[in-house]
Amino acid sequence: MSAMKPATAGAPYSVPPEPSRLPAFMLALAVHAALLGFLWFGISWQTSEPVAVEAEVWDMSVQTAAAPELPTPPAPEPAPEPEPVTPPPRAIEPPPVERPAPTPPDINLQREKERKELAKREEAEKKERLRKEEEAREKKLAEQKKKEDAEREKKELAKKEAAEQKKKEEAEAKQKALAEAKKKAAAEKAEAAKLDKLRQDELKRIAGAMGSTGTAAKSTGPKADSGYVAAITAAIKSNTAYGGSTTMPGNPKAIFKVEQLPTGEIMSVRLVKSSGVPEFDRAVENGIKKASPLPKKKDGTVERTLDVNFSMKDYD
Known part of the structure; x- marks a missing residue:
């Protein structure tokens, strides 16, 4: 029987070739022959005849009287012949099974x-x-x-x-x-009441002056020094914003009457003469109001009534 070669790794599995059945058949035949010989030997050993044995018994004790005659023993029966031993039926042997040889x-x-x-x-x-x-x-x-x-x-x-x-x-x-x-x-109310009282007092003073002495014209005249006038002019001009044209012929002029308190706060602004350009008049009026309180003189006093004149070319 040729030796089987192991399959290489990765190779497909293949069925190995079937081994030869002759060795198995010969081995089975030898085993059956040995079994038959053993059975034949056992049967022939049991068929030998047994050996017959006879014995006599004598009494050795002293007897005083004559012993009675013993009855004649019956003749021994012939030993039965042994029955012939029949061999057991031969077992039917199963057909040999072919077993595949063990594969590695x-x-x-x-x-x-x-x-x-x-x-x-x-x-x-x-x-x-x-x-x-x-x-x-x-x-x-x-x-x-x-x-x-x-x-x-x-x-x-x-x-x-x-x-x-x-x-x-x-x-x-x-x-x-x-x-x-x-x-x-409350403070504003008190301040408003104070200003109102001052305004009333000033109006009374102005009314009294105009009715008795006639000095209103003097108070509105150019009695102030040049520094005081320049300071008021500069204050009003810096708060006036006019965006219109200033090249109109004739140099239009706006004249305002301004009443102020002793503290310099403006009480009223009244247009006396219009420049003919409403936008310019409103711009100068707003500038006067925004300049409140107006600057004071060097001695700390103010002119209660002022004539404020502004020409259009003053804003070139």
Whole structure:
């Protein structure tokens, strides 16, 4: 029988050649012949005739009287002839079973089995590792969620406290603003009352002067020094904003009558003569009002009545 060559790794599996049946047949024939010989020897040993044995018994004791005659023993019966021993029926032998000769284990199958077992173990280890990682991740997420919830609650509490504090501060600010507004309104009311009283007193003075002495014309005349006039002119001019053209022929002039308090605050502004350009007249009037209070003289006094004249070319 030729030796089988192991299959190379990676080559397709092939069925090995069937071994020869002659050795198995010869071995079965020899075993059956030995069994038959053993049975024949056993049967022939049991068929030998047994040997007959005869014995006589004598009494050796002393007898005083003559012994009675013993009855004649009957003739021995002939021994029965042994029955012939028939050999047991020969067992029917089953036909020889042809068994394939043992084949050496396939290395590729063994390797494939080991590979599958290794892959199975690796898969189990991978599942266990993934399970542990998933548990760790879930635990970490739970801790992170708990921390975020705590921070969110803390922020919400701080936000609520801040809102309450803001609301409280707004209420306090509102009350303070209301108190300040009341205080300011009272101060403005008192100041307005004071100014109104001064205005009334000045009107009375002007009315008395015009009715008795006739010095109103003098008070409106150019009695002030040049520095005082220049300061008032500069103050009014710096507060006047006229964006129109100043190249009109004839150099139009606007004349205003200004009444002021001893503090320099303007009581009234009245247009005496228009320049013919309403925009210019309004611009000069607004400049006079914005210049309040007007500058004072060097001695701290003011002219209660002023004639303010402004030509259009003064703003070139």
